[in-house]
Amino acid sequence: MEKLRMTSPDLTDANIDKLAELFPTVMTESVDADGNVKMAVDFDLLRQELSDHVVEGPQERYQLDWPGKRAAAFAANAPIAKTLRPVREESVDFDITKNLFIEGDNLDALKLLQESYLGKVKLIYIDPPYNTGNDFVYDDDFAESTLEYLRKSGQADETGTKLVANTEANGRFHSDWLSMIYPRLRLARDLLASDGVIMISIDDNEVANLRKVADEVFGAGNFEASFVWQRKQSPQRDATNISATHDHILVYSKRHPSDRQDASGWLARILPMGDEQLDRYKNPDNDPRGFWSSSDCTINKTAKERPNLYYPVRNPSTGEDVYPSQNRTWIFGRSSMERLISENRLWWGERGANFPRVKGFLSENQQGVRPQTLLLRTLVGDNQAATREVNALFPEGNVFDTPKPTSLIKHLCFVANVRADDIVMDFFAGSGTTADAVMQLNAEDGEARRFVLVQLAEEYNENSLAHGLGFVTIAATARERVRRAGIGILAKAGLHGQDLDCGFRTLRVDTSNMVDVLRTPDATDQLALDQLEGSVKPGRSGEDLLFQVLLDWGLEVTMPIVVEQINNREVFIVEGGALIACFDETLPPELVHEIAKREPLRAVFRNSGFASDDARINAEQVFREVSPATDVKAI
Template identity: 55%
Template sequence: MTVDKLKMHSPDLTARNVERIAELFPQVITESRDAEGNVTLAVDFDLLRQELSDHVVEGPQERYQLDWPGKRAAAFAANAAIAKTLRPVREESVDFDTTKNLFIEGDNLDALKLLQESYLGKVKLIYIDPPYNTGNDFVYEDDFAESSADYLARSGQKSEAGDRLVANTEANGRFHSDWLSMMYSRLKLARGLLTDDGVLVAAIDDHEHANLRSLLDQVFGAENFLASVVWQGVGKNDARFTAGGLDYMLIYARNQSLLVANDVRWTEPKRGYDLVMNAAAAAWDKSRHDPARATSLFREWWRTKPDTEKGLSMYSEIDETGQPFRRSPVSSPNPRENLMFEVLHPLTGKPVPMPPNGWRYSRDSMAEKIKQNRIVFGKDEAATISSKTYLNEVEQQAIRPAFFQVRANASDALNKLLGVTAFDYPKDVGVLAKWIDAITSSDKETVILDFFAGSGSTAHAVMNLNSADQGNRRFILIQLDEALDDGSAARKRGYGTLADVARERLRRAGAQVKQAAGLLASDLDVGFRSFHVGTTNMADRLATADDLMQPALSDAVGSVKPDRTDEDLLFQVLLDWGLDLAEPTTVEEVSSRRVLSVADGALIACFADEVNDAVVKAIAARHPLRAVFKDSGFANDAARINAEQIFREVSPETEVRAI
């Protein structure tokens, strides 16, 4: 057994793509040398073209595509590895030791890369509301100018452009291009995080609706487009052409065919359903349980034109059960001999008129429905019969792709919660909850990601929804540390960045949700682990992170930055190993050394400056799946080799690494 080095930087997605090509076309894989002279796998594109000779489009030949200046650089930016990490911040967190939720502050391009190993294929729903490209708003300015090796070489330095926002004005000359480049790299990374049956919902306005749909067609495949939802807000009466006020939600599946195969259906309660049911109950009580009188009172109420889903007005009768119902036809759409039989009127005993194609139900089914009083007969056999459909059997309907919702309500609610005007256009928690519910109703244990978190509305909606249906949905929010204007009310109140506002919103919303839950509050997770995207924990030794992966551990002594804690190191290890950042962690003393245990000992870490045999033996005796140490903690090569021997004898199944 050898103690291998952890790479301590985000995955190289280019290498992963080469591996995928190798699975499909192993014959096109060859060997080459990188800039440092190391042998590496490479793709022979001439052979790959040959394999795809019937499909490759080259040169000036016309093809259907969305293109813009900077597209290739954006694709490169998505694939390039970064030597950064996520640093936990306990004092900003709520229920750090037990929560499953994450809040990440920093550039979402970096954060999405860092999450690739731990959450690959694990996110059920991604909801984003990216910056709208109006020409006055801001976009993320990414540095596309350097190679992956250059990026890693200076990994300890702050990027000159990576963490800034720049005005995306028409004067920039790249009004659409900058915005598309910003979105392209992030959407490519986001797609990989979705489960096979996962869904992405992207909110957008008119300015980039067409471009974003074309972009999503490229990233997800046009065949995975599900819907373009129209959100009508309050329009402007003084507008020149139309009142406007429209926003959209573009919805794409990771794999639409899988959703169809699983018979996935998104539903919502019919608008006004509860109102109608309450009115029917009141009519039933007032009529003293007289169906005819109750129906008369109920129809009188319908004439007041209550605000409900249009189709509900068809349920205008009340029968002897006290339930509202509507009449449905009982004729068969197609002629079938076995559906042609006599149905006798219950009073006259004579046959009622049979439809030309026969009945909708078989003889036995018709008899059962008559027995259950689910068939409505006329006064005599001359009248056409019908069946009853009760309203309480059809509460849900296919979710509607267009709706009206005043946006000011969301702003007012957030201002009231925070006690200050802190965010101009927060997302509507109710709207978000409706769509999250529709998409995750069959899986209430799932992960929901928002990498343009804004004020944190997505997490607020998840907490509300979990409280309403006792779900255990988890959220991951990512928000840039965008500074608030100096003169803003929120800045005067002490908030420095938009991320500060979002975290405070989650604290207050969580407390509010828990208080409202009462007896059920103990099962609610309204906490979050706060992380900041930071430079790597590894010190700059004039070497790239890849250079630290050499077998000779003693050569990397002192490679950890002095200001980093053992928890900083632990979470970078979790990222490197692809483990869930929400796994419970505990701290204990083992042979006078501080030891961190993850997921009840699935991983045990000791980053002490001096690791002795007693610590190694105690950890090995617990048979963890994984164990990790700081290589500089071993006094010398002999101590390291001895540690390897201890694990080989006591717990050979343990995977042992060092940083």
């Protein structure tokens, strides 16, 4: 029940509403004293609207700007004291899989992956939350203290972490949505390979702004296409006047065409043909070369423009000479046309009396089907197909609101030419469709594509069906979807699926493993010195430390890990010796010597594990003598 305002009306707001109705072009967004986004009037534009001459004002320039843009840029660059912690019990084939599922805020995850996956991702597909008023939550504040933020917004969780919800009150504004997506796109660009592509699903509410902000981040020259995906089978009763049956998918490549030897170097040369495309190929004359389709032999040129392309062609059945229609000419010169006739490549219709068309044989189609911007539901699936896929995996009930069909993601992978061991990333993982699609593709062609998913552990609404079925968070449900999909794919593949990787290594965004031991001299007394010796937080395991080391060293966090006992100490061997680590609290010289004998590329130890400074110096000397090429560090 709404409460009475119990105050006089705000005449300023009423006047702004009237101006918005009369002059919608002068409306903009601003931030009030409390940091809340509100509608505002651009008075320079209003003066222009009310003047009969050009009004002097700020220097005009082409740009996209909004309240909070500088803070969003700062958020992209600000360092964080966080790490990724392994969660074995929520993983599948943890020790051998090359796939990754990260639970946590994707802004944090993208920052943590910057060095390990820099320039390695072939395709990033994301389906970010649409700006509908109440459906995105993000943790993006690095400039304010918790107290400052609480004073500003009055919103925080039990740990004091900032949670900004795009509520109905402010969700209709564009600024909050842009501040959410902008830093994530900036970080995503660095992860793309030189021939990498990002594809972003969006609806009409923010497609114009997304195009502008993506032009800024990736470069307007790197815009490749805007796919229109038919997501609904037929018009439905929507709240708006016109039923929206489509979404957009914006496509940007990493490098500008002028920087590439091939302007479409990322594009697949041969795309698989859908049923609609294959249906065009027939063989009504039983041509021994197989199925073919026909195309027009003429172009839109006049005989005056191209006299050499305007000549008669004799119909072999009727003996009549045929000319192109008015204002058109043949595509081919006389000699080329004679060759086509001699090779039986002209089709005159089943009765031999039609205007000629040229045959194109399926067996000779080396270029494949050029991808089109219109993605029909019959080719790539729709919302109903996606729901059927999820329901087949979750007979308990519909646990996801708006999943995407795997056929859509598979098609996008084909367009982006994702092959071999390429990496596909989705940092708004949602229902986990991207992982399912990648595993299906690998089962179909035997490739070893890898996926990296990131999903916030956002809890379901208590009234949702998913919550009633016992599913707590979207991240947990997405993992379960990937797990069930993998089981089904392996079962279908049978003996052929022995080499399929349908597992994933689960990592969780968490605070740093290291204790904050920074103190001012005045804040450190003799009694506190023993507290400064331990730099690792209580409860953090050796494996936790290992993954932070992998990130700090810029190594992929899916590298295979073997745990051995050397001198009764736990030792981690990564990628057969790319890194060997021991974080035991006591490091005897025999252990250090044994590790050095294996000549790893990198070695890392717990600093406090050395009995003294002399012991640490001796360990360094051992590596200089036994394995001088090893890079040795301590935490």
